[in-house]
Amino acid sequence: MSDSTRPLKTQCGHWIGDESRYCRASDGIRHYLPGYRCPQHTPAALQGKAEVPSGPGWPIHREARA
Template sequence: MSNEPAAPARCWHWDGTAGRYCRALDGVRRYLTGYRCPLHTPAALAGRPEVP
């Protein structure tokens, strides 16, 4: 087992218009689609409010 700290979670939303991944670090949570920042959660992308 390694003593190295785990890498921080990053948002892996693909932004096709920019041609890159978001890679934000703030407020990232795990969803079925992967790690997402608040701007790229499934609800945010569908234009719905987040479920509390």
């Protein structure tokens, strides 16, 4: 597959198999382990689950003690 057919980092990279194409949506893009995804194609959305809200990071009880 050539680079011209792959989605950009500002586009959803979810492969829509029934249509044999990438989603390529550009609104609300976030990076996940499988790549950049729009809100419809996040890992949670594809499983029918609610999106986990982003938080401030590690809770205080999880910090390394010196």
